[in-house]
Amino acid sequence: MSNLVIVEHDNSEIAAATLHTVTAAQQIGGDIDLLVAGENCQSVADAAAQITGISTVKIADNAMFAHHQAENLATLIVEHAKDYSHVLVAATTFGKNLLPRAAALLDVAQISEIVEVKSADTFVRPIYAGNALATVQSSDSIKMITVRIISFEAAAESGGSATIEAISGGVDTGLSSWVSQAVSSGDRVELTSAKIVVSGGRGMQNGDNFAMLQSVADKLGAAVGASRAAVDSGFVPNDYQVGQTGKVIAPDLYIAVGISGAIQHLAGMKESKVIVAINNDSEAPIFQVADYGLVADLFEAIPELDAAL
């Protein structure tokens, strides 16, 4: 067996999601190579070579991969995937956008968002917003897999000494062109890697009230998240969204404030170690998954919590 893990990066640093994906590859077994495709991304390859347990880091440094559009990247993956039994990438928006395109070109299925490796061809993946877990066995010669990062520990970033090999290939399809990226706010604690997350829902009533949560979060070193209802209502930007179709997170502590607990929201946070729910509706479904529930008006409880920390 041999695994190719596609490295997610911004041409200067490796995204943490990649380290979790490497662990999934380790559980499958066999050699693990990394693919770094980008422009002026040598520093990424150098860092990737330090990750524990990697044989070869393949670097495709070319302007056509600068912004990681799926059309060009998929052609590169297709050329190199044939040397591997497994191709893996994190189930982030990067991986979800890219891998199905490569899988279709190879005429193989994709196994989305695995949470467990049973064997080299059998994996567990959540369906129906995590209300069911399906064990699926693949008969394809190449297994194309996206990995749910919260289900696998991060591999060590150091201790490895992989060979770095420059590769060519890929087609500049010219099908799409990158214009810009708007990052909603750069200095926030990152939601997917935070140990503590404070999330607000429709009960927050408006975007200004999220400042209350930010203050609590700052004291806890926490990230701020939100339910879909809060994002749909325009209280906070889309990258705050926790849920089935937003981010799936599993912090040590998740504090849900004014969140009712719709099925699609629970899908994004119910693997958290400790869940706190603060809501004035004692019937809210969020209390069914909460370790600690507080039935209270959040506009009284949150300032009180802030003062107590």
Next chain:
Amino acid sequence: MKILVCVKRVLDPQVKARVKADGSGVDLANAKMTMNPFDENALEEALRLREAGSADELIVISIGGGKTEETLRHGLAMGADRAIQVVTDEVLEPLAIAKVLKAIVDQEAPGLVLAGKQAIDDDSNQTVQMLSALLGWSQSTFISDFKLDGDSATTVREVDAGLETLTVKMPAVISVDLRLNEPRYVKLPDVMKAKRKPMDKIELESLGLDTAPRLTTLEVVEPEARAAGVIVNSVAELVEKLRNEAKVIS
């Protein structure tokens, strides 16, 4: 321009999926079914493009057995001009669905294909990207804004870090996110009108495609339930428990 909108019949998102006792799957017998919510956003966007004069024909397509027609009728009631049902009782995987859709695109030659970013039943998030690959067209996924500009379109994608603006060459295959628009409500006269709109039925076998499954589902189980929690009576008690019992804050 002709627009093809791909829609899927799924379990209503407000209904909690129940796993069958024999572990063979999720019990959908007598369950409330609906059009996949993201696909409704895709259809709404197509309707708006037609209303803006950018499209002249709008086709909804779905793959499935008898009751798939209900979902397509809903699409017609929302305002699509006609529907195509590719008839099969088999449950197809995303790769097979992409192959079927490609065959229909080859016949119909739309200038744009729209669909939801994922179906909320199997949560695969694959079909649009696969269809785009098979067609060799451009793709933009998870979009929350779409502006057509002649032979290209500018899209805003909802990505993990925020928003990415991407320009795609037309024709394109696009997957949409929930914040793209607010789907319209269907009124009773629209439902009546939809009954008279054309619905083509194409037998899956007649397309002559390899749609055999590549994955075997060995087992479907419910996830472990969380242990029951406690209700605390005050913020002070909550903080005390988080510090001393759960030990998650200092």
